[in-house]
Amino acid sequence: MLTKKTVACINKTIWIELIKKVGLRNYSSATSKAGIDDLLRYLRSAYTNENSDVLNNLDDLIFKQMAFEQPNTYKIEKINVSGNITPEVFNQLEDTLNINRSFYDETLTAMIKVISSRLVIIDNTVSRIIMLVKVGETNDKTMFGVQNVIFNVTIDFDKKLISTGYHKGSFEKYYNESFAETYEKMIHWLSVNVLANLNVTLSEFNEEALKTTLYKMFHELTAPIENKLELALPPNVDGLIQNFFDDVGIQLKEKYQKQLYSILFQDYGDAESTEFQEGLYDDGWIFRFGFRDGDFTRATSRTEDQSPVYTSPIYWNLKELINEKTKLTDAGFVWVTDTGMIEAKIDVQNKAFIIYLYKTEHEWEEDRIEYIRRKIIQHL
The missing domain is CATH 3.30.530 (Alpha-D-Glucose-1,6-Bisphosphate; Chain A, domain 4)
Structure with a gap:
């Protein structure tokens, strides 16, 4: 028989939504003013009095709630x-x-x-x-x-x-x-x-292979964004930079040129820079990353609001090093799909992936983790 210990796993407000969604009768006893014991009695009664189609729908909704809505x-x-x-x-x-x-x-x-x-x-x-x-x-x-x-x-x-x-x-x-x-x-x-x-x-994953997989997932989102940012540079930008260095009497080096590019990229990638926003993040973006560089951990983060990392000077300073290492220990992803956005932070820990899901208005919660599993296999 349905137990209180299981019923209590689901928030009372969500129970009311499930009851209304399947059309259980006489659900007034299960309103928010009723206690968990009242709700339990109501559900047990419904399971003995409702028709099988309604109860099957209720079971499916309870299963989906526990399996896909609650885990993060x-x-x-x-x-x-x-x-x-x-x-x-x-x-x-x-x-x-x-x-x-x-x-x-x-x-x-x-x-x-x-x-x-x-x-x-x-x-x-x-x-x-x-x-x-x-x-x-x-x-x-x-x-x-x-x-x-x-x-x-x-x-x-x-x-x-x-x-x-x-x-x-x-x-x-x-x-x-x-x-x-x-x-x-x-x-x-x-x-x-x-x-x-x-x-x-x-079995066990090779931990270094997992870090490489995470980098490949990172690169899949990042490479198109960087290409779009580069195409947004003015056609005469190199000449303008060279003239500036000539005027101040400093020899132009490649690293200086890339640093100036990165300033422009940070501005172009800013959500408030609407001139360059259209189409820039159509597929999603990265909001954080971390990797090992010898005995040190290098990282950048936009975890406060999961906004794109490309407005951060740290990202552009570390970009070449990231591509040289081709391995990440953690990364934050926002994928834009047909059914909504998927936001997740993925860590590599003890030869396994640890995935932290952020709550979004995605249409089907089951699809979120399944989408990420497909991404992992695609790049593993």
Whole structure:
């Protein structure tokens, strides 16, 4: 039966939105004035009285809310997959994975357990499985007491990736164990109870390859912007610079010329410089980056508002060094897609990608992390 510990995982206001969206009847008892116990009673009653189509829609919305709307941090690691996996393979795992299980049928006695999962099937081959995995329970300091701690774990057989999503702030505030400890326990459980049965094994990325991948993703967004900025330079700019240096009696060196270019680029790239804005950031931009230079970390940031980094003198000062190293330890991306903007900071840590998502008005939250996974595989 649907439990209070799971219901409390979703904000009351969002529950009201879900209830209205699927058209549950008599939802007045679930208004914002009602407590969590009232809401729980209402939902349990709805699950016993509503028709199956409405309840299936509700289950799908709850699943999407927990799996895609709530996580803001993802860890992505590598797996080995021996071959194509058909839906029939999962028959033996029905009791473990609870595929398409209704939240009303929730039975969580074990501390680590799959609440519900969904298969994504393409041409009779399972492309990926998305699981809501309970990994423990919070302390009692949340607004509604003890809650289930739920991770979104996606095993992508096509891309050979396993990603784990969770809400970083809530986890660190209310859970009495580190993410690293919890993750290790969960991964061990998945390896024994799920992966082994699918002939899938955990693997490791080469950390230097991940840093190179991050640079390639960075370069994909940055190169077109730099090209557009260079095309915006006046045709006689080199002559003007040479005349200036002649007038002040200083020999013009290439580095001086590039520094003057960078001043113009910073102005052209400024959001207030509307003359050059049209088309400059059509595909997105970088808002921060970091890399290692010997024993030092070099970085620049626009994290206050995720604005383009190209207005920063530090970027232009470090640009040549970035391209020489061709490796980044972290980077902040804004991608402009047909369904909205995707804003994310990606770190390379312990042979894995750590992705921090910023809240945007993207149409489908599921598409945000899937878009980033595609980008990673494209450049890996």
